Amino acid sequence: MNTAPERTGMNGIDQPGFEAALSRRAGEVERVLDALLGLGLLSGEVARPRELMAAIRHGVLGGGKRLRPFLVVESAALFDAGGEAALRVAAALECVHCYSLIHDDLPAMDDDDMRRGRPTVHRAFDEATAILAGDALLTFAFDIVADEATALPGETRARLVTKLARAAGMGGMAGGQALDLAAGRNRPDEAGIVRLQAMKTGALIRFACEAGAEIGRATEAERERLAEFGSAIGLAFQLADDLLDATSDAAALGKAAGKDEDAGKATLVSLHGIDWTRRQLDGLVAQAGELLEPFGDRAALLRAAARFVAARTS
């Protein structure tokens, strides 16, 4: 991280403090994922093929900020909930995120050779193994959420499965990726770009925050508030991403840069420019803060997360 330390007395947590908390949660989630993705069998499993598991672990355990898991755990913590159940839902969400990266990197999709400074799964293994690793990870995410080891009532586990599926599926992330692949030829207008991004990257981030509220048995109003917070930072995440893509070089990103322009894809940055985008980001951080108002100081880490997402440099 080369972000300059930022003092924000009002919100109680400065940037280094936030990054330490993010990193601590990432370690916890990584440990859960490491244990879940070992070679030990769960009841009902016949065998876990070694090479497939190695590919899955390459795709999941290769670092990453673990922002989505952080949002699940910290949203649940607003309601004094969490512990093992929140960590498991967080780990499941990260499996969905990592599956999407593995598939998006495939030659038929974005055709990327590097991810987080390492070979992508289909480069480190092969294409068939990458497809299956993604399929297996996506499948396993629902196993994790629904399993009774996720100590929540059956109705809650089932509801989390449905919500995760809607966020990830044809009306969410997968649909957004389909729209994105077609964007080069379909040239969506501004509303189309916003919708595409709400699906492709926003839906999982929204789910992360809403899931925390579900785990915390929040009221419907609180749940909606957290979901809206998730949508705001999801949009900020994408704007920051587009800004990075427009201004960074490959070394800073750890992956190929300038791909949007290469692909002839419009983004809000290409439509409105860099200054407009920075103002939008400021507005989204403010909006995120307002949505968290009722939670007071308890939401300090989530407020810091919004600032972090908007200001991120990698």
Added chain:
Amino acid sequence: MNTAPERTGMNGIDQPGFEAALSRRAGEVERVLDALLGLGLLSGEVARPRELMAAIRHGVLGGGKRLRPFLVVESAALFDAGGEAALRVAAALECVHCYSLIHDDLPAMDDDDMRRGRPTVHRAFDEATAILAGDALLTFAFDIVADEATALPGETRARLVTKLARAAGMGGMAGGQALDLAAGRNRPDEAGIVRLQAMKTGALIRFACEAGAEIGRATEAERERLAEFGSAIGLAFQLADDLLDATSDAAALGKAAGKDEDAGKATLVSLHGIDWTRRQLDGLVAQAGELLEPFGDRAALLRAAARFVAARTS
């Protein structure tokens, strides 16, 4: 179907009677799938992209015997359960089956151009769309099972999600496909082949029968019995498939034939020959019948399903 009619007074249902029942159930499941995979949005979905949905519908609604859904519905019927919940779980299972066909057909996997006499999804659309269509279908399967519209208690829906995920995932179908892709170079022994097949094709068929028992609130002993029945006909299904691959031509199969031999993959048929395989199939049908003994005449359609699977010619 060019199977000669078979009279089996003891079991009450002859082959044409069974095929009529299978076809009627297939129609019911097709209607459920057609409705679920329309352009109408479920709550939480942002948009369903038209081309992606067309690819999904191409992959799902293109015919097929719907054997797995049949097994769900008829297993549930043993316990006087069923109706909408059984049909929805059946439809979800068919989504998982169809996703696996879409991905298995991809160039990086089995590289098939035709399926059920029509172009495969990546040939009719493109490779990226086929990958995403499979991803979205797999995701949607869990949505369908977990949704409260599947009128079962939350604990049951969650348990069905976990079991479906284990049958389909790294320790089940996806793991089996990974083992199968490696079989050309790894040359598994007989035990390895049996395990591979139990994962690749057996696990979903076993789940189908076990799910019916779950839906029917069966006792644990009954559920185990149905699961074992599913394993027996799953193995029979694969043996019949290997037999077909060894003896048929492409025209009868509607897809490329003789691929196992081309790929240098051993099957139980190549290890033991055709006569041994036919005797095994007879033994599995008998075993399946014995497992259904306690259910008497009510299980006549499931007994007929076992005979059908073992004798199938397409």
